[in-house]
Amino acid sequence: MRRPMVIFYCLIIYAIFQLIWWGRLLLIANPNSKGMVLGETAVFLFIFFVGAYYLQKAIDQERKLHHRQKNFLLSVTHELKSPLASIKLYLQTILKRELDPAQQKSFLTNSLKDIERLDDLVENMLLATKIESNLYTFPKESFNLSELVNSVAGRLQVHTCSSQIIKLSVQQGIMLEGDKFALTSVVTNLIENAVKYSPPCAEVNVSLKRSNGQIQFIVADSGIGINDQEKSRIFEKFYRVGSEDTRKTKGTGLGLFIVKQVLDKHQASIKVKNNQPSGTIFEVTFNANAN
Numbered sequence: 540m541r542r543p544m545v546i547f548y549c550l551i552i553y554a555i556f557q558l559i560w561w562g563r564l565l566l567i568a569n570p571n572s573k574g575m576v577l578g579e580t581a582v583f584l585f586i587f588f589v590g591a592y593y594l595q596k597a598i599d600q601e602r603k604l605h606h607r608q609k610n611f612l613l614s615v616t617h618e619l620k621s622p623l624a625s626i627k628l629y630l631q632t633i634l635k636r637e638l639d640p641a642q643q644k645s646f647l648t649n650s651l652k653d654i655e656r657l658d659d660l661v662e663n664m665l666l667a668t669k670i671e672s673n674l675y676t677f678p679k680e681s682f683n684l685s686e687l688v689n690s691v692a693g694r695l696q697v698h699t700c701s702s703q704i705i706k707l708s709v710q711q712g713i714m715l716e717g718d719k720f721a722l723t724s725v726v727t728n729l730i731e732n733a734v735k736y737s738p739p740c741a742e743v744n745v746s747l748k749r750s751n752g753q754i755q756f757i758v759a760d761s762g763i764g765i766n767d768q769e770k771s772r773i774f775e776k777f778y779r780v781g782s783e784d785t786r787k788t789k790g791t792g793l794g795l796f797i798v799k800q801v802l803d804k805h806q807a808s809i810k811v812k813n814n815q816p817s818g819t820i821f822e823v824t825f826n827a828n829a830n
Contacts, residue, residue: 551591552735558583604777620652635774655694659727667776670800677718677804684715684722684754689749691726695734703735705730708746713754713772715825721801728794729758731819736762737818752826761818770811774799 566573585586629646638646690707696705712828715722734744737760744759760782765773772778777792802809802823812820 551587552764554587555584566801597707600714616812619657622656624651625653649781649783659731663793663797666721667797667800670797671776675721677721678800679716680719681716682719683713684756685709685713686755687719687723688726688745691723692730695727697729704740704742705734706742706744706746706749710748713747715747715754717800717805722805723796725798725801726756726821728798729823732794732821733758733760733762733819736760738762756823756825757820759814759818759820761814761816764813764817765811765819773811 557792558704629650633643633646666675689707692705692707730743730745733745735742741761743761744757746755746757748755774795776796778796797799799809805825807823807825810820810822810824812822
C-alpha cells in the first residue's frame with residue numbers, strides 16, 4: 540500500500556507543477572488572459588484537492604477494513620483451534636486411559652460444550668454473511684422467548700464458572716413472533732459478551748419482562764465497560780472495543796454486528812448504557828407489534 544501512495548502523491552506534485560508551467564506559458568503568450576488563467580487554475584486546484592481528499596479518505600477506510608479483516612481471520616483461527624485442541628485432548632485421554640464412567644461422562648460433557656462453542660462461531664459467520672449479502676429472509680414464527688432465554692443462559696453458564704454467575708430474572712410465558720434462529724443468536728451474543736468481558740466469576744444479570752405493551756430483554760455486566768466514543772461504533776462489522784495491542788479477550792467482531800442487524804429486521808431497538816460502578820447494560824426493546 541505504501542508504494543502506490545508514494546506514486547500517487549508524486550503524480551499530484553507533477554500535475555501541480557505542470558499546471559503552473561502551462562499557466563505561465565499561457566500568460567507569456569497572452570498577458571490579457573491573466574484573470575482567466577487564475578480562475579481556471581483555482582477551479583482546477585479546488586476540484587483536484589477535493590478529489591484527492593476523498594480518495595485518501597476512501598483509502599484510509601479500506602486500510603482500516605483490511606486491518607479488521609486480518610484481525611478477524613486471526614481471531615477466528617484462534618477461536619477454532621482452542622476448542623478443537625480441547626476436544627482432541629479429552630478424546631485422546633478417554634481412548635488411552637482406563638477411566639471410570641463418571642470421568643468419561645465429565646470428559647464427554649466438556650467436549651460437547653466445546654462443540655457447541657464451535658457451532659455458535661460457525662452460525663455467527665454464516666448468519667453475518669447471509670445478512671450482508673441479503674440472502675437471509677428472516678422467516679417468522681411464534682415462539683416462547685422466555686424458554687429461549689432460559690435455555691441459552693443455562694448453556695452458557697456451564698462454560699463460565701463453577702459458581703452461579705448468570706443471574707436470571709425471566710418473566711415466564713412471554714411469546715414473540717420472529718425469526719427464532721436469528722433471535723437465538725442475539726440472545727447468545729449479548730449474554731456471551733457480558734460473560735466474556737466480566738471479571739472471573741463476576742455476576743451477569745439477565746432479565747426478560749413485559750412492560751407497557753413492550754418486551755424488554757436486558758443484559759448487564761460489571762466488566763470493563765465501553766467508553767462513549769466507541770458506543771456508536773460497536774455494532775460495526777469486525778469492530779472490537781479497545782486496542783488491538785492491549786486486548787486480551789477473544790472474539791471475532793461479528794456478534795454485535797449480527798445483534799443490530801437482526802433487531803433492525805424485527806423493528807426492535809437496542810440501547811447501550813453504563814452500569815454502576817462499572818460495566819455495560821444492553822437493553823433490547825421489542826415494540827407492541829412484535830408479538
